[in-house]
Amino acid sequence: MVQSVFFYIFAILSVTGALIVVSHKNPVTSAISLVLTLFCSAVLFVLLQAHFVAAIQVLVYAGAIIVLFLFTVMFLNIREDALHFDAVNVPRKLTILFMLLSVVGYFSYTASKKVFANTVLALNDNTFGTVEGIGKSLFTDFLLPFELTSILILAAIIGVVVLAKKGDF
Amino acid sequence: MEVTINHYIVLGAILFTIGAYGVFTRRNLIVVLMSLELMLNAVNLTFVSFSQLYGDLTGQVFMIMSVTLAAAEVAIGLAFVVLIYNNYKSLDIDLLKILKG
Numbered sequence: 001m002v003q004s005v006f007f008y009i010f011a012i013l014s015v016t017g018a019l020i021v022v023s024h025k026n027p028v029t030s031a032i033s034l035v036l037t038l039f040c041s042a043v044l045f046v047l048l049q050a051h052f053v054a055a056i057q058v059l060v061y062a063g064a065i066i067v068l069f070l071f072t073v074m075f076l077n078i079r080e081d082a083l084h085f086d087a088v089n090v091p092r093k094l095t096i097l098f099m100l101l102s103v104v105g106y107f108s109y110t111a112s113k114k115v116f117a118n119t120v121l122a123l124n125d126n127t128f129g130t131v132e133g134i135g136k137s138l139f140t141d142f143l144l145p146f147e148l149t150s151i152l153i154l155a156a157i158i159g160v161v162v163l164a165k166k167g168d169f
Numbered sequence: 170m171e172v173t174i175n176h177y178i179v180l181g182a183i184l185f186t187i188g189a190y191g192v193f194t195r196r197n198l199i200v201v202l203m204s205l206e207l208m209l210n211a212v213n214l215t216f217v218s219f220s221q222l223y224g225d226l227t228g229q230v231f232m233i234m235s236v237t238l239a240a241a242e243v244a245i246g247l248a249f250v251v252l253i254y255n256n257y258k259s260l261d262i263d264l265l266k267i268l269k270g
Binding site: 003004007011014015018019021022027030031034037038041044045047048049050052053056057060061064065068069072073075076078092093096097100101103104107108111112128129133134137138141142145146149152153155156159160163164 | 171172175176177178179180182183184185186187188189190191193194195197199200202203204206207210213214217218220221224226227229230232233234236237238239240241243244245247248249250251252254260
């Protein structure tokens with residue numbers, strides 16, 4: 001019962017934040033609303049018994065990605081009148097929203113007919129979702145993808161350094 | 170009313186739709202990147218839901234990989250945003266239709 005109340009509160013909050021992200025004109029407001037959405041997702045991860053993933057969500061998304069967004073917006077120092085190109089074009093936007101909502105409505109109807117599981121699983125091991133369980137999984141079954149991730153980050157670092165270099169290319 | 174995995178999956182679908190709507194309709198480059206983050210986050214929510222449903226940690230491991238990918242993507246994307254703003258003095262993505270170096 002308590003879980004249901006928490007789910008509905010944070011689901012509604014995250015949808016509200018997402019709507020503000022895509023509809024507000026000021027990018028700073030969008031970034032702050034994105035923090036709201038991601039934080040509510042972290043709470044939902046806790047409800048799904050994925051505690052380590054929830055911590056990762058708060059640390060990486062709210063701590064790193066949003067700060068990067070805000071830093072870029074502040075760094076560019078865009079004036080208010082320079083954002084008028086993003087004005088509302090109501091018929092086109094409503095058409096796209098209606099098409100997307102019909103697709104997601106169909107999938108939601110299909111999903112609601114097929115019941116995956118009646119309730120949240122009763123877990124047999126108590127390391128599910130903890131640092132211990134995920135660490136064991138990362139360093140045994142998924143060792144190669146984990147190491148390849150470091151190559152991905154290295155490529156990103158090199159790419160950003162090349163882009164930030166002065167001069168034309 | 171009991172909350173099942175279906176609720177989480179439908180919520181993920183709704184968040185993904187809102188993100189896709191932002192990608193399709195907004196013309197501000199930074200907001201388009203934020204909407205992409207919304208879509209990635211919705212997919213992460215679905216991954217963790219199915220991981221909980223099957224009692225299998227693979228979904229959560231994949232979600233961690235996905236978060237890493239999102240961080241790298243945002244770093245590169247915002248570097249592009251700064252370069253584009255310095256060249257065009259605007260963030261309108263409709264200006265970016267000249268494929269010339």
